[in-house]
Amino acid sequence: MTGVRVLVGTRKGAFVLTSDAKRKKWEVAGPHFAGWEVYHLKGSPMNPDRIYASQTSGWFGQVVQRSDDGGATWDTVGNDFTYDGVPGEHQWYDGSLRPWAFTRVWHLEPSLHDAETVYAGVEDAALFKSTDGGAQWTELSGLRQHDTGPQWQPGAGGMCLHTVLEHPTDADKLYVAISAAGAFRTSDGGTTWQPINKGLRSGEIPDQDSEVGHCVHRIDMHPSNPDVLYMQTHWDVMRSKDGGDTWHEVSGNLPSDFGFPISVHSHEPETVFVVPIKSDSEHFPPEGKLRVYRSRSGGDDWEALTNGLPQKDCYVNVLRDAMAVDTLDECGVYFGTTGGQVYASPDSGDSWAPIVRDLPAVLSVEVQTLR
Protein backbone atom coordinates (compact mmCIF):
# COMPACT_ATOMS: atom_id res chain seq x y z
CA MET A 1 0.00 0.00 0.00
CA THR A 2 1.27 3.46 -0.80
CA GLY A 3 0.95 5.71 2.18
CA VAL A 4 2.73 7.49 4.97
CA ARG A 5 3.81 6.75 8.51
CA VAL A 6 4.23 9.80 10.73
CA LEU A 7 6.49 9.29 13.74
CA VAL A 8 5.73 11.60 16.65
CA GLY A 9 7.90 12.05 19.74
CA THR A 10 6.26 13.74 22.73
CA ARG A 11 6.95 14.64 26.34
CA LYS A 12 5.16 11.49 27.44
CA GLY A 13 5.74 8.86 24.79
CA ALA A 14 5.83 8.11 21.08
CA PHE A 15 3.00 7.77 18.60
CA VAL A 16 2.84 6.28 15.11
CA LEU A 17 0.23 7.78 12.77
CA THR A 18 -0.52 6.01 9.49
CA SER A 19 -2.60 6.81 6.44
CA ASP A 20 -2.95 5.88 2.82
CA ALA A 21 -1.73 8.24 0.11
CA LYS A 22 -4.82 10.45 0.37
CA ARG A 23 -3.70 11.43 3.89
CA LYS A 24 -7.27 12.07 5.03
CA LYS A 25 -8.00 9.15 7.36
CA TRP A 26 -5.51 8.27 10.03
CA GLU A 27 -4.83 5.50 12.47
CA VAL A 28 -3.09 6.43 15.70
CA ALA A 29 -0.94 3.87 17.53
CA GLY A 30 0.64 4.48 20.90
CA PRO A 31 1.75 5.67 23.29
CA HIS A 32 4.95 3.71 23.03
CA PHE A 33 7.36 4.22 25.97
CA ALA A 34 4.54 5.88 27.92
CA GLY A 35 5.65 8.42 30.47
CA TRP A 36 9.10 8.93 28.93
CA GLU A 37 10.25 11.89 26.90
CA VAL A 38 10.81 10.81 23.32
CA TYR A 39 12.95 13.49 21.77
CA HIS A 40 13.10 11.94 18.32
CA LEU A 41 12.16 8.97 16.18
CA LYS A 42 13.34 8.41 12.65
CA GLY A 43 13.11 5.61 10.11
CA SER A 44 15.94 4.31 7.98
CA PRO A 45 15.76 5.58 4.38
CA MET A 46 17.20 2.22 3.30
CA ASN A 47 14.88 0.01 5.34
CA PRO A 48 11.58 1.65 6.26
CA ASP A 49 10.73 -1.13 8.71
CA ARG A 50 13.66 0.00 10.83
CA ILE A 51 12.94 2.92 13.15
CA TYR A 52 15.03 4.34 15.96
CA ALA A 53 13.68 6.18 18.99
CA SER A 54 15.40 8.25 21.66
CA GLN A 55 13.67 7.57 24.97
CA THR A 56 14.88 9.68 27.86
CA SER A 57 14.06 10.52 31.45
CA GLY A 58 15.42 12.72 34.20
CA TRP A 59 15.18 9.71 36.51
CA PHE A 60 16.50 6.84 34.44
CA GLY A 61 18.63 8.46 31.75
CA GLN A 62 18.89 7.50 28.10
CA VAL A 63 17.41 4.47 26.38
CA VAL A 64 17.56 3.90 22.62
CA GLN A 65 14.87 1.73 21.08
CA ARG A 66 14.82 0.12 17.65
CA SER A 67 11.93 -1.36 15.74
CA ASP A 68 12.41 -3.68 12.78
CA ASP A 69 8.72 -3.99 11.97
CA GLY A 70 7.66 -0.44 11.28
CA GLY A 71 7.05 0.57 14.87
CA ALA A 72 4.82 -2.31 15.98
CA THR A 73 7.38 -3.80 18.39
CA TRP A 74 10.56 -2.37 19.87
CA ASP A 75 13.79 -3.59 21.45
CA THR A 76 16.36 -1.65 23.40
CA VAL A 77 19.76 -1.24 21.74
CA GLY A 78 22.94 0.37 23.00
CA ASN A 79 22.75 3.40 25.26
CA ASP A 80 26.40 3.91 26.22
CA PHE A 81 27.30 7.41 25.03
CA THR A 82 30.65 7.78 26.77
CA TYR A 83 32.70 10.65 25.39
CA ASP A 84 36.04 9.81 23.80
CA GLY A 85 38.87 10.56 26.22
CA VAL A 86 38.70 13.28 28.85
CA PRO A 87 35.67 15.35 27.90
CA GLY A 88 37.06 18.77 28.80
CA GLU A 89 35.02 21.89 29.47
CA HIS A 90 32.70 24.24 27.63
CA GLN A 91 31.16 27.54 28.60
CA TRP A 92 28.10 27.80 30.80
CA TYR A 93 25.51 30.55 30.27
CA ASP A 94 27.51 33.01 32.34
CA GLY A 95 30.78 32.27 30.56
CA SER A 96 32.21 30.12 33.34
CA LEU A 97 33.58 26.72 32.40
CA ARG A 98 31.66 23.51 32.98
CA PRO A 99 32.63 19.89 32.23
CA TRP A 100 31.04 18.20 29.25
CA ALA A 101 28.36 15.81 30.56
CA PHE A 102 26.04 13.57 28.55
CA THR A 103 22.35 14.23 29.19
CA ARG A 104 20.30 12.82 26.32
CA VAL A 105 20.05 12.05 22.62
CA TRP A 106 18.26 14.84 20.80
CA HIS A 107 18.37 13.51 17.27
CA LEU A 108 18.85 10.15 15.56
CA GLU A 109 19.79 10.17 11.88
CA PRO A 110 19.76 6.78 10.13
CA SER A 111 22.19 6.85 7.22
CA LEU A 112 21.20 7.39 3.62
CA HIS A 113 24.08 5.17 2.57
CA ASP A 114 24.18 2.16 4.89
CA ALA A 115 21.26 0.42 6.58
CA GLU A 116 23.24 -0.42 9.73
CA THR A 117 24.68 3.06 10.24
CA VAL A 118 22.96 5.66 12.38
CA TYR A 119 24.14 8.94 13.91
CA ALA A 120 23.12 10.38 17.27
CA GLY A 121 23.32 14.06 18.14
CA VAL A 122 23.50 14.51 21.89
CA GLU A 123 23.51 17.01 24.77
CA ASP A 124 26.16 18.11 25.86
CA ALA A 125 26.96 18.59 22.21
CA ALA A 126 28.67 15.69 20.49
CA LEU A 127 28.08 13.38 17.55
CA PHE A 128 28.06 9.60 17.93
CA LYS A 129 27.95 6.96 15.20
CA SER A 130 26.85 3.34 15.24
CA THR A 131 27.61 0.94 12.38
CA ASP A 132 25.72 -2.00 13.89
CA GLY A 133 22.17 -0.75 14.10
CA GLY A 134 22.59 1.09 17.38
CA ALA A 135 24.22 -1.67 19.45
CA GLN A 136 27.50 0.20 19.96
CA TRP A 137 28.12 3.93 19.72
CA THR A 138 31.44 5.65 19.02
CA GLU A 139 31.95 9.37 19.34
CA LEU A 140 33.22 11.26 16.29
CA SER A 141 35.25 13.27 18.73
CA GLY A 142 36.99 15.53 16.25
CA LEU A 143 33.88 17.70 16.46
CA ARG A 144 33.79 18.16 20.23
CA GLN A 145 37.58 18.50 20.29
CA HIS A 146 37.53 21.29 17.70
CA ASP A 147 39.67 24.25 18.77
CA THR A 148 36.53 26.27 19.40
CA GLY A 149 34.98 23.65 21.75
CA PRO A 150 35.85 25.49 24.97
CA GLN A 151 33.95 28.53 23.58
CA TRP A 152 30.71 26.65 22.93
CA GLN A 153 27.82 27.46 25.21
CA PRO A 154 24.26 26.22 25.60
CA GLY A 155 21.09 27.68 24.19
CA ALA A 156 18.00 27.87 26.37
CA GLY A 157 17.24 24.19 25.76
CA GLY A 158 20.73 22.99 26.63
CA MET A 159 23.90 22.57 24.60
CA CYS A 160 22.44 20.14 22.13
CA LEU A 161 23.53 18.78 18.77
CA HIS A 162 20.13 18.72 17.14
CA THR A 163 20.68 18.58 13.38
CA VAL A 164 22.53 15.95 11.36
CA LEU A 165 22.40 16.17 7.56
CA GLU A 166 24.11 13.67 5.29
CA HIS A 167 25.22 14.63 1.81
CA PRO A 168 23.07 12.58 -0.58
CA THR A 169 25.97 11.19 -2.65
CA ASP A 170 29.09 11.60 -0.48
CA ALA A 171 28.85 9.54 2.71
CA ASP A 172 31.90 11.29 4.19
CA LYS A 173 30.24 14.70 4.06
CA LEU A 174 28.02 15.70 6.98
CA TYR A 175 26.54 18.89 8.35
CA VAL A 176 25.60 19.28 12.00
CA ALA A 177 24.20 22.14 14.05
CA ILE A 178 24.58 22.90 17.74
CA SER A 179 22.70 25.37 19.93
CA ALA A 180 24.33 27.75 20.57
CA ALA A 181 27.68 27.01 18.91
CA GLY A 182 26.58 27.02 15.28
CA ALA A 183 26.89 24.83 12.20
CA PHE A 184 29.81 22.58 11.32
CA ARG A 185 30.80 20.53 8.27
CA THR A 186 33.03 17.52 7.77
CA SER A 187 34.29 16.14 4.46
CA ASP A 188 36.20 13.19 5.87
CA GLY A 189 33.53 11.20 7.65
CA GLY A 190 33.73 13.12 10.90
CA THR A 191 37.46 13.13 11.61
CA THR A 192 37.88 16.86 11.13
CA TRP A 193 35.27 19.63 11.24
CA GLN A 194 34.99 23.20 10.02
CA PRO A 195 32.65 25.83 11.50
CA ILE A 196 30.39 27.19 8.74
CA ASN A 197 28.84 30.29 10.23
CA LYS A 198 30.10 33.14 8.03
CA GLY A 199 27.36 35.64 7.43
CA LEU A 200 25.26 34.73 10.46
CA ARG A 201 24.29 37.69 12.59
CA SER A 202 23.45 36.80 16.16
CA GLY A 203 22.33 39.58 18.47
CA GLU A 204 23.83 39.77 21.89
CA ILE A 205 27.16 38.15 21.06
CA PRO A 206 30.10 40.53 21.21
CA ASP A 207 31.70 39.63 17.87
CA GLN A 208 29.23 39.16 15.04
CA ASP A 209 31.97 37.60 12.90
CA SER A 210 32.83 34.99 15.51
CA GLU A 211 33.40 31.47 14.16
CA VAL A 212 31.07 30.07 16.82
CA GLY A 213 28.47 31.28 19.31
CA HIS A 214 25.58 31.37 16.85
CA CYS A 215 22.24 29.89 17.87
CA VAL A 216 21.32 27.76 14.87
CA HIS A 217 17.92 26.15 15.29
CA ARG A 218 17.69 23.92 12.22
CA ILE A 219 19.19 23.29 8.78
CA ASP A 220 17.68 21.50 5.79
CA MET A 221 18.61 20.82 2.17
CA HIS A 222 17.10 19.30 -0.96
CA PRO A 223 18.91 16.15 -2.08
CA SER A 224 19.00 17.29 -5.71
CA ASN A 225 20.93 20.43 -4.80
CA PRO A 226 22.98 19.70 -1.69
CA ASP A 227 25.12 22.83 -1.92
CA VAL A 228 22.06 24.92 -1.16
CA LEU A 229 21.30 24.91 2.56
CA TYR A 230 18.47 26.59 4.43
CA MET A 231 18.80 27.54 8.07
CA GLN A 232 16.45 28.85 10.75
CA THR A 233 18.41 30.58 13.50
CA HIS A 234 17.38 32.35 16.66
CA TRP A 235 17.63 35.55 14.68
CA ASP A 236 16.99 34.97 10.98
CA VAL A 237 16.18 32.62 8.14
CA MET A 238 19.37 32.09 6.15
CA ARG A 239 20.40 30.51 2.85
CA SER A 240 23.75 29.25 1.62
CA LYS A 241 24.48 28.39 -2.00
CA ASP A 242 28.01 27.12 -1.35
CA GLY A 243 27.59 24.27 1.09
CA GLY A 244 27.68 26.53 4.11
CA ASP A 245 30.81 28.54 3.24
CA THR A 246 28.75 31.72 3.36
CA TRP A 247 25.20 32.56 4.38
CA HIS A 248 22.84 35.39 3.54
CA GLU A 249 19.56 36.34 5.11
CA VAL A 250 16.30 35.45 3.38
CA SER A 251 13.83 36.33 6.14
CA GLY A 252 12.17 38.85 3.80
CA ASN A 253 8.56 39.59 4.73
CA LEU A 254 8.16 37.04 7.51
CA PRO A 255 6.22 38.39 10.50
CA SER A 256 9.00 37.15 12.77
CA ASP A 257 12.52 36.11 11.85
CA PHE A 258 12.53 33.72 14.80
CA GLY A 259 11.33 30.13 14.63
CA PHE A 260 12.58 26.61 15.08
CA PRO A 261 11.95 24.20 12.17
CA ILE A 262 12.70 24.67 8.49
CA SER A 263 11.88 22.14 5.77
CA VAL A 264 12.45 21.98 2.02
CA HIS A 265 9.69 20.72 -0.30
CA SER A 266 10.43 17.19 -1.48
CA HIS A 267 10.10 18.00 -5.21
CA GLU A 268 10.83 21.73 -5.42
CA PRO A 269 14.34 22.57 -4.20
CA GLU A 270 13.54 26.28 -3.93
CA THR A 271 10.34 25.82 -1.94
CA VAL A 272 10.85 26.17 1.80
CA PHE A 273 8.56 26.05 4.85
CA VAL A 274 9.03 27.80 8.20
CA VAL A 275 6.80 28.55 11.19
CA PRO A 276 7.45 32.07 12.49
CA ILE A 277 7.36 32.34 16.27
CA LYS A 278 7.50 35.45 18.40
CA SER A 279 10.88 36.05 19.97
CA ASP A 280 12.55 36.26 22.43
CA SER A 281 10.77 34.89 25.41
CA GLU A 282 7.17 34.48 24.25
CA HIS A 283 7.72 31.58 21.87
CA PHE A 284 4.22 31.55 20.45
CA PRO A 285 2.88 32.52 17.02
CA PRO A 286 2.61 36.26 16.28
CA GLU A 287 -0.93 37.61 16.81
CA GLY A 288 -2.11 34.22 18.10
CA LYS A 289 -2.31 32.96 14.48
CA LEU A 290 -0.68 29.66 13.65
CA ARG A 291 0.77 30.20 10.20
CA VAL A 292 3.20 28.17 8.15
CA TYR A 293 5.07 30.38 5.70
CA ARG A 294 6.13 29.09 2.30
CA SER A 295 8.62 30.58 -0.10
CA ARG A 296 8.76 29.25 -3.65
CA SER A 297 11.86 31.30 -4.46
CA GLY A 298 14.40 30.06 -1.94
CA GLY A 299 13.39 32.66 0.63
CA ASP A 300 12.83 36.44 0.82
CA ASP A 301 9.28 36.25 -0.57
CA TRP A 302 7.02 34.35 1.81
CA GLU A 303 3.28 33.59 1.75
CA ALA A 304 1.22 32.68 4.80
CA LEU A 305 -0.47 29.29 4.73
CA THR A 306 -3.50 29.41 7.00
CA ASN A 307 -6.24 27.22 5.53
CA GLY A 308 -7.22 24.83 8.33
CA LEU A 309 -4.89 26.28 10.95
CA PRO A 310 -6.19 28.23 13.97
CA GLN A 311 -6.15 31.96 13.25
CA LYS A 312 -7.07 33.25 16.68
CA ASP A 313 -6.10 32.56 20.28
CA CYS A 314 -3.36 30.10 19.36
CA TYR A 315 -0.29 30.19 21.62
CA VAL A 316 1.55 26.97 20.94
CA ASN A 317 5.12 26.52 19.77
CA VAL A 318 6.55 24.30 17.02
CA LEU A 319 9.93 22.89 18.01
CA ARG A 320 12.96 22.42 15.78
CA ASP A 321 12.52 18.72 15.02
CA ALA A 322 8.75 18.92 14.71
CA MET A 323 8.26 19.45 10.95
CA ALA A 324 8.74 17.03 8.05
CA VAL A 325 7.77 16.45 4.42
CA ASP A 326 6.84 13.24 2.63
CA THR A 327 7.85 12.31 -0.93
CA LEU A 328 4.49 11.38 -2.43
CA ASP A 329 3.69 12.94 -5.80
CA GLU A 330 1.88 15.77 -4.08
CA CYS A 331 4.22 16.69 -1.26
CA GLY A 332 2.77 16.31 2.22
CA VAL A 333 3.88 18.59 5.03
CA TYR A 334 3.50 17.75 8.73
CA PHE A 335 4.18 19.55 11.97
CA GLY A 336 3.43 19.10 15.66
CA THR A 337 2.88 21.65 18.40
CA THR A 338 3.63 21.97 22.08
CA GLY A 339 -0.15 21.90 22.53
CA GLY A 340 -0.26 18.31 21.29
CA GLN A 341 -1.70 18.86 17.83
CA VAL A 342 -0.19 17.22 14.75
CA TYR A 343 -1.26 18.92 11.51
CA ALA A 344 -0.97 17.47 8.02
CA SER A 345 -1.18 19.09 4.63
CA PRO A 346 -1.51 16.74 1.64
CA ASP A 347 -1.04 19.59 -0.87
CA SER A 348 2.28 21.32 -0.16
CA GLY A 349 0.78 23.47 2.57
CA ASP A 350 -2.28 24.85 0.73
CA SER A 351 -4.65 23.22 3.21
CA TRP A 352 -4.23 21.69 6.66
CA ALA A 353 -6.12 19.41 9.00
CA PRO A 354 -5.23 17.99 12.38
CA ILE A 355 -4.37 14.30 12.49
CA VAL A 356 -4.67 14.38 16.29
CA ARG A 357 -5.39 17.26 18.63
CA ASP A 358 -4.64 16.10 22.14
CA LEU A 359 -1.26 14.40 22.37
CA PRO A 360 1.30 15.41 24.98
CA ALA A 361 3.55 18.29 23.90
CA VAL A 362 5.13 17.32 20.59
CA LEU A 363 8.93 17.27 20.46
CA SER A 364 9.50 15.79 17.02
CA VAL A 365 7.74 14.80 13.82
CA GLU A 366 9.21 12.68 11.06
CA VAL A 367 7.45 11.02 8.13
CA GLN A 368 8.15 7.90 6.15
CA THR A 369 6.76 7.50 2.65
CA LEU A 370 5.70 3.89 2.13
CA ARG A 371 5.42 2.43 -1.37
Added chain:
Amino acid sequence: MIRVVLPAHLRTIARVDGEVELDVDGDVTQRSVLDALEATYPALRGTIRDQGTYRRRSFVRFFACEEDLSHEEPDAPLPEAVVRGAEPFLVIGAMAGG
Protein backbone atom coordinates in the same frame (compact mmCIF):
# COMPACT_ATOMS: atom_id res chain seq x y z
CA MET B 1 18.54 -15.56 46.18
CA ILE B 2 18.45 -11.77 46.27
CA ARG B 3 15.11 -10.10 45.70
CA VAL B 4 15.04 -6.75 43.88
CA VAL B 5 12.04 -4.50 43.40
CA LEU B 6 12.29 -2.16 40.41
CA PRO B 7 10.20 0.95 39.67
CA ALA B 8 7.49 0.48 37.05
CA HIS B 9 9.38 2.18 34.22
CA LEU B 10 12.38 -0.09 34.71
CA ARG B 11 10.21 -3.21 34.93
CA THR B 12 8.88 -2.22 31.53
CA ILE B 13 12.40 -1.77 30.14
CA ALA B 14 13.52 -5.12 31.61
CA ARG B 15 10.26 -6.81 30.59
CA VAL B 16 9.59 -8.26 34.03
CA ASP B 17 6.56 -8.36 36.28
CA GLY B 18 6.89 -8.05 40.01
CA GLU B 19 10.10 -8.74 41.87
CA VAL B 20 13.35 -9.83 40.25
CA GLU B 21 15.31 -12.68 41.82
CA LEU B 22 19.08 -12.79 41.35
CA ASP B 23 21.94 -15.10 42.22
CA VAL B 24 24.80 -13.00 43.54
CA ASP B 25 28.27 -14.49 43.92
CA GLY B 26 30.41 -13.42 46.87
CA ASP B 27 29.60 -10.48 49.11
CA VAL B 28 26.13 -9.03 48.70
CA THR B 29 26.58 -5.31 48.20
CA GLN B 30 24.92 -2.60 46.13
CA ARG B 31 27.62 -3.08 43.52
CA SER B 32 27.36 -6.87 43.31
CA VAL B 33 23.56 -6.77 43.20
CA LEU B 34 23.52 -4.13 40.47
CA ASP B 35 26.24 -5.99 38.55
CA ALA B 36 24.09 -9.14 38.64
CA LEU B 37 20.96 -7.16 37.74
CA GLU B 38 22.60 -5.54 34.71
CA ALA B 39 24.16 -8.83 33.60
CA THR B 40 20.74 -10.50 33.65
CA TYR B 41 18.89 -7.51 32.17
CA PRO B 42 21.35 -5.60 29.94
CA ALA B 43 18.63 -3.12 28.98
CA LEU B 44 18.92 -1.68 32.49
CA ARG B 45 22.53 -0.61 32.00
CA GLY B 46 22.77 3.12 32.47
CA THR B 47 19.28 3.52 33.89
CA ILE B 48 20.18 3.09 37.59
CA ARG B 49 23.84 4.09 37.59
CA ASP B 50 26.12 5.79 35.11
CA GLN B 51 27.78 3.38 32.68
CA GLY B 52 31.16 5.06 32.94
CA THR B 53 31.46 6.07 36.60
CA TYR B 54 28.97 3.57 38.11
CA ARG B 55 27.61 6.41 40.23
CA ARG B 56 23.95 6.15 41.24
CA ARG B 57 21.80 8.40 39.08
CA SER B 58 20.76 11.39 41.13
CA PHE B 59 16.99 10.72 40.95
CA VAL B 60 17.36 7.06 41.96
CA ARG B 61 17.37 5.87 45.59
CA PHE B 62 18.10 2.52 47.23
CA PHE B 63 16.02 1.36 50.19
CA ALA B 64 15.95 -1.89 52.19
CA CYS B 65 14.62 -2.95 55.59
CA GLU B 66 13.00 0.46 56.05
CA GLU B 67 16.35 2.22 55.66
CA ASP B 68 17.64 4.58 52.99
CA LEU B 69 20.87 3.04 51.73
CA SER B 70 21.36 5.50 48.88
CA HIS B 71 24.42 7.09 50.37
CA GLU B 72 26.09 3.90 51.58
CA GLU B 73 29.33 2.93 49.89
CA PRO B 74 28.75 0.67 46.86
CA ASP B 75 30.82 -2.10 48.46
CA ALA B 76 29.21 -1.92 51.90
CA PRO B 77 27.39 -5.16 52.80
CA LEU B 78 23.62 -5.07 52.43
CA PRO B 79 21.45 -5.98 55.45
CA GLU B 80 21.35 -9.64 56.45
CA ALA B 81 17.63 -9.82 55.68
CA VAL B 82 18.37 -8.85 52.05
CA VAL B 83 21.17 -11.43 51.86
CA ARG B 84 18.79 -14.16 53.16
CA GLY B 85 16.07 -13.09 50.75
CA ALA B 86 13.71 -12.19 53.57
CA GLU B 87 13.54 -8.56 52.44
CA PRO B 88 13.89 -7.05 48.97
CA PHE B 89 16.41 -4.46 47.81
CA LEU B 90 14.29 -1.56 46.55
CA VAL B 91 15.27 0.64 43.61
CA ILE B 92 13.16 3.78 43.82
CA GLY B 93 12.57 6.65 41.43
CA ALA B 94 12.79 9.79 43.56
CA MET B 95 9.54 11.64 44.14
CA ALA B 96 9.38 14.51 41.68
CA GLY B 97 6.65 15.96 39.55
CA GLY B 98 6.44 16.18 35.78
